[in-house]
Amino acid sequence: MGLRQRGLTLTEAQLDGLAGYLELLQQWQRHLNLTGLRDIEQLVDVLILESLDFLQGAFLSGSKRVLDLGTGAGVPGIPLAICQPQLDMTLLDRSQKKMLFVRRVLSRLQLSHCRTEIDTAEGLSHRLQPASHMPDERFDAVVTRGVGTVSHLLSLAGPLLRPGGVLLLRKPLQTPELEAAAPVLVSGAWTEVETVPLPATGVVSWTLLAIAKPAPTPPLPAK
Numbered sequence: 001m002g003l004r005q006r007g008l009t010l011t012e013a014q015l016d017g018l019a020g021y022l023e024l025l026q027q028w029q030r031h032l033n034l035t036g037l038r039d040i041e042q043l044v045d046v047l048i049l050e051s052l053d054f055l056q057g058a059f060l061s062g063s064k065r066v067l068d069l070g071t072g073a074g075v076p077g078i079p080l081a082i083c084q085p086q087l088d089m090t091l092l093d094r095s096q097k098k099m100l101f102v103r104r105v106l107s108r109l110q111l112s113h114c115r116t117e118i119d120t121a122e123g124l125s126h127r128l129q130p131a132s133h134m135p136d137e138r139f140d141a142v143v144t145r146g147v148g149t150v151s152h153l154l155s156l157a158g159p160l161l162r163p164g165g166v167l168l169l170r171k172p173l174q175t176p177e178l179e180a181a182a183p184v185l186v187s188g189a190w191t192e193v194e195t196v197p198l199p200a201t202g203v204v205s206w207t208l209l210a211i212a213k214p215a216p217t218p219p220l221p222a223k
């Protein structure tokens with residue numbers, strides 16, 4: 001299934017979870033038109049394996065609070081939540097129709113560590129702006145696929161990430177979008193761009209871009 005190529009080993013329960021997700025997707029496809037992909041090989045390659053590419057580079061290790069921005073039918077958030085159950089995953093989309101399907105999947109597959117938000121990224125940012133007396137409820141990582149250019153995603157994800165958080169994007173290697181985003185990337189709002197090579201699909205080579213938001217300066221040690 002391309003898992004070995006990615007250095008991933010899944011349990012029987014995780015493989016069953018992924019198969020269950022694809023089954024529900026195929027059942028609901030007729031009513032909701034969730035994806036343009038029809039044959040099972042494409043569904044596995046594009047919806048499952050490309051989602052699991054976000055695990056490369058270990059940016060999502062541990063019990064991170066993760067947002068899937070514009071999850072659509074649950075990609076990449078649902079496959080990630082199945083394969084990395086310690087993640088605290090929030091799936092966000094402005095489409096009520098798609099989120100109805102996502103909620104059905106979470107309940108059928110008992111993914112109780114996932115939450116859903118029917119809203120725009122802008123609306124959620126507004127609600128999560130930290131107040132000084134409240135805990136910071138923003139995210140350690142934002143993952144997103146098929147939503148927009150690097151520049152657009154920087155502006156959407158910035159207010160949703162806590163300081164030290166990271167935006168993860170799967171993009172073609174040497175995407176011109178990075179150059180177009182250069183003015184924002186050097187503005188001080190973002191600290192670094194790491195690139196992790198991913199398995200090629202056809203003739204296109206892919207990379208996982210990890211773009212970090214500055215962490216607050218750690219307090220000085222007491223004298």
Ligand SMILES: C[S@@+](CC[C@H](N)C(=O)[O-])C[C@H]1O[C@@H](n2cnc3c(N)ncnc32)[C@H](O)[C@@H]1O
Binds near residue numbers: 120
């Ligand atoms: C092309 S689909 C990609 C869906 C999924 N991530 C995938 O890879 O199959 C883009 C999705 O992003 C959602 N979307 C776009 N802009 C958004 C925003 N500002 N806030 C919330 N959802 C957004 C759309 O409703 C749509 O479901």
